[in-house]
Amino acid sequence: MQLKDMSLLKAKGYIDGKWVDADAGRRFAVTNPATGATLVEVADMGATETRRAIDAASRALPAWRAKTAKERATIMRRWFDLIIAHTEDLALLMTSEQGKPLAESRGEVAYGASFIEWFAEEGKRAYGDVIPTTQADRRLFALKQGIGVCAAITPWNFPIAMITRKCAPAFAAGCTVVAKPAEATPLSALALVELAEQAGFPPGVFNIVIGDAGKAPEIGLELCTSPIVRKVSFTGSTEVGRILLRQSADTIKKLSLELGGNAPFIVFDDADLDAAVEGAIASKYRNAGQTCVCANRLLVQDGVYDAFAEKLAAKVAQLEVGAGTEPGVTVGPLIEPAAIEKVEAHIADAVGKGARVVTGGKRHALGGLFFEPTVLAGVTPQMRVAREETFGPVAPLFRFKTEDEAIAMANDTEFGLASYFYSRDVGRVFRVAESLESGMVCVNSGILSNEVSPFGGVKQSGLGREGSKYGLDEYMEIKYLCLAGL
Ligand SMILES: NC(=O)C1=CN([C@@H]2O[C@H](COP(=O)(O)OP(=O)(O)OC[C@H]3O[C@@H](n4cnc5c(N)ncnc54)[C@H](OP(=O)(O)O)[C@@H]3O)[C@@H](O)[C@H]2O)C=CC1
Numbered sequence: 001m002q003l004k005d006m007s008l009l010k011a012k013g014y015i016d017g018k019w020v021d022a023d024a025g026r027r028f029a030v031t032n033p034a035t036g037a038t039l040v041e042v043a044d045m046g047a048t049e050t051r052r053a054i055d056a057a058s059r060a061l062p063a064w065r066a067k068t069a070k071e072r073a074t075i076m077r078r079w080f081d082l083i084i085a086h087t088e089d090l091a092l093l094m095t096s097e098q099g100k101p102l103a104e105s106r107g108e109v110a111y112g113a114s115f116i117e118w119f120a121e122e123g124k125r126a127y128g129d130v131i132p133t134t135q136a137d138r139r140l141f142a143l144k145q146g147i148g149v150c151a152a153i154t155p156w157n158f159p160i161a162m163i164t165r166k167c168a169p170a171f172a173a174g175c176t177v178v179a180k181p182a183e184a185t186p187l188s189a190l191a192l193v194e195l196a197e198q199a200g201f202p203p204g205v206f207n208i209v210i211g212d213a214g215k216a217p218e219i220g221l222e223l224c225t226s227p228i229v230r231k232v233s234f235t236g237s238t239e240v241g242r243i244l245l246r247q248s249a250d251t252i253k254k255l256s257l258e259l260g261g262n263a264p265f266i267v268f269d270d271a272d273l274d275a276a277v278e279g280a281i282a283s284k285y286r287n288a289g290q291t292c293v294c295a296n297r298l299l300v301q302d303g304v305y306d307a308f309a310e311k312l313a314a315k316v317a318q319l320e321v322g323a324g325t326e327p328g329v330t331v332g333p334l335i336e337p338a339a340i341e342k343v344e345a346h347i348a349d350a351v352g353k354g355a356r357v358v359t360g361g362k363r364h365a366l367g368g369l370f371f372e373p374t375v376l377a378g379v380t381p382q383m384r385v386a387r388e389e390t391f392g393p394v395a396p397l398f399r400f401k402t403e404d405e406a407i408a409m410a411n412d413t414e415f416g417l418a419s420y421f422y423s424r425d426v427g428r429v430f431r432v433a434e435s436l437e438s439g440m441v442c443v444n445s446g447i448l449s450n451e452v453s454p455f456g457g458v459k460q461s462g463l464g465r466e467g468s469k470y471g472l473d474e475y476m477e478i479k480y481l482c483l484a485g486l
Pocket residue numbers: 153154155156157180181182183184211212213214216217218219220221235236237238240241243258259260261291292389390391
């Protein structure tokens with residue numbers, strides 16, 4: 001891989017301001033999902049290196065916390081500028097290890113950087129309160145203070161944005177961080193750290209431990225059970241989120257969990273159908289269907305079901321599958337063989353129970369990890385796609401008759417991350433938005449994420465919010481200050 005700035009291609013972890021190998025010298029391969037080729041071998045770290053990273057973060061905490069919010073913001077702003085200046089290299093790194101089309105990678109670089117810009121500014125506005133007193137000789141205050149050493153465990157589907165969405169508010173709040181990216185995508189995260197070093201982050205403020213999937217449990221255990229770490233923020237599967245929640249019980253940690261979703265995408269009779277088709281494509285096939293907010297169940301009202309299915313299938317058939325570095329490609333490979341197998345299993349289960357493949361439905365002729373963008377019709381709640389997150393390019397179309405039925409179907413899941421619906425009836429817009437059991441509702445669009453709005457779920461989709469003014473509070477404690485005897 002040829003970057004303009006080869007200093008961004010790193011193969012070591014970063015602890016206490018130094019690039020370091022694994023203690024045992026072990027390495028693991030980072031591969032390109034489009035070709036299967038090894039990009040580079042990187043350090044394979046575990047619990048011992050994690051402990052050292054936690055200690056480094058702890059030592060760096062007092063000085064970082066003592067800086068003013070503006071001083072921290074100045075360093076963060078330099079980091080933001082460097083990321084934007086290196087967009088092309090970062091996008092190429094991301095596409096190479098993750099697979100998404102270059103245009104999406106460029107978009108993610110900007111999206112990821114936006115959290116740094118936003119939280120650098122929000123840090124200056126971490127106001128507390130002056131509380132009207134209850135006794136004449138007392139003055140009462142609520143102060144906000146950074147929580148301390150934080151851990152960030154991030155997934156492979158957004159290799160930059162998930163790191164910055166967690167680390168930027170932590171840094172802004174005066175916290176130090178140990179981050180652990182996914183086995184599949186450490187390179188983007190390491191490049192971010194290189195740029196943070198160039199921006200002037202002091203040693204120990206931002207540490208990164210990398211390890212293969214076999215090491216993730218021991219790294220996670222160390223982070224969750226360490227009495228030094230005060231906060232763990234995780235994005236990934238609900239299954240792993242549950243493990244982290246349990247492991248954090250003994251040290252009573254603050255946790256943010258962005259977990260799995262099962263997003264309904266509802267198309268009502270009164271929708272603008274062409275807009276709904278566009279929104280469905282954006283929501284469903286972005287990142288080859290591998291986002292936690294991807295539409296997972298498309299619920300379409302009886303009167304427009306056939307027309308919507310036909311229009312959607314026609315557009316989906318035009319999507320261009322291929323390596324993300326190829327011009328014109330809109331759908332890249334899936335991340336790993338297990339992802340393709342899950343997609344195949346979901347389709348086979350649905351077809352076995354009576355669903356019909358409208359377009360796609362099988363591995364792509366390119367082979368490897370490429371899968372045809374798929375539309376399934378005649379899908380029912382008895383099929384696996386109704387219950388489980390497919391995390392792939394499959395749009396299952398369910399049919400409903402009434403608004404109440406749509407809401408009941410949409411809420412019939414243990415997840416509650418994002419919901420989408422299309423309607424031009426303003427009364428319905430409010431009724432449905434208020435009835436959907438999810439942390440985020442998007443009306444008449446398939447894309448909802450940005451740095452200024454609160455991202456997060458209800459039910460088994462997680463705890464806490466990221467981005468927005470609320471995202472900073474996740475990394476702060478409120479201290480009540482009572483001044484008596486005045
Ligand atoms: N909500 C979301 O955004 C995401 C949801 N998912 C869902 O999860 C499914 C599986 O994807 P997968 O990547 O395996 O997600 P995981 O939840 O397994 O991985 C997310 C992160 O957690 C790490 N991890 C895994 N096991 C542990 C553990 N015991 N303790 C601490 N950290 C751990 C992973 O490391 P490593 O990669 O090294 O194993 C990675 O950094 C997907 O098909 C999808 O349904 C996946 C990714 C993101």
